[in-house]
Amino acid sequence: MSNKYFLLAILALAACSTGNKKPTDTPKDRLVHQLFTFAEEGRIAYGHQDDPCYGHSWRVEDWENDELERSDVKDVTGKYPMVVGFDLGDIEHGADKNLDGVPFGLIRKAALKHIERGGIVTFSWHPDNILTGGDAWDVSSNQVVKSVLMGGENHAEFMVWLQRAADFLESLGDVSVIFRPWHEHTGSWFWWGKDLCTPQEYIELFRLTWVYFTKERGLTNLVWCLSPNAPITPEEYMERYPGDEFIDIMGADFYETLDPARQEEMGVVFSNVIKDLMNTLSALGMEHHKLIALAETGLEGIPDPVWWTEVLYPSIKDYSISYVLTWRNAWDQPGHFFGAWEGFENAPDFKAFCEKDHILLLDI
Ligand code: BMA
Secondary structure (H helix, E strand, O other), X not given: OOHHHHHHHHHHHHHHOOOOOOOOOOHHHHHHHHHHHHHHOOOEEEEEEOOOOEEOOEEOOOOOOOOOOOXXXXXXXXXXXXXXXXXXXXXXXXXXXXXXXOEHHHHHHHHHHHHHOOOEEEEEOOOOOOXXXXXXXXXOOOOHHHHHOOOOOOHHHHHHHHHHHHHHHHOOOOOOEEEOOOOOOOOOOOOOOHHHOOHHHHHHHHHHHHHXXXXXXXXXXXXXXXXXXXXXXXXXXXXXXXOHHHOOEEEEEEEEOOOHHHHHHOOHHHHHHHHHHHHHHHHXXXXXXXXXXXXXXXXXXXXXXXXXXXXXXXXXXXXXXXXXXXXXXXXXXXXXXXXXXXXXXXXXXXXXXHOOOOEEEEOO
């Protein structure tokens, strides 16, 4: 089947899966339909993490009175990113601000404003390590996932953590957002990673979260995204796959990291991994009738002047991914950025990427 007919078939299936209802009956149906439409039209929505809250060397100060019109992406291209991502890390403690110091009030306001403007919102979550008291990156124990599952010593407290995350998402009201918990689980840098729990334990963690949010809290507007990290084979993807009932988007994360000793290979290794990943996600998406996405990517500090147009773009343009998101531009760490900003030497290359027919931003 050609790509086009495959996508039409998928759209028809998505419509059928809602039973008698039209595919646009609920906010979730509308978001899923919108993402399938991008894929059908051969367009990829561009996303940027934390984009309305801060950028390279600026941040929203008085968020309650700020119109939230600034954006590093808009400064360079004149448009907002179609997708914006936010992180819920520290919501589990009932904190006022997330792990990067962004007030949850600002996150709520920015998310709703972006949706009102016609954009799409996605949430990730880097919760702390409940067993050790460390952060999400504390991988000193391989008992953490086990301890939060039913029957585990931290299960009751963990359910309070889930409750706080669900409270926040519920506070957004009747809108649909992408939720992407327990990401990069095929690496071993988060406490829910590959060497830290068995496939069954990971799947139980994901399902526990889904069942609590969906069945107990009635948060039926969430579009659930799974994003292991690449490189990944289809077998590895499926080994920790929670099941079709629990997943709407089969995504993945992959960043370029530069080896200073192999400058001449800049872009090549990354591009090869991304193309393999795109082939894997396309096949899995077709088999499971799911949307696919490059849920996180980037090259920190973007030292490659043609990274957008000659590395990222050719690697993704022929695939029906619904969106691609680059990570945040930290306002307080000058070298920690993954998107372009006004004045950065690579900004024209980013603008050229955004002007490609395949790439979709949000018109103002
Ligand atoms: C990481 C880095 C950290 C940040 C975390 C959560 O990739 O950007 O500085 O705290 O994401 O946003």
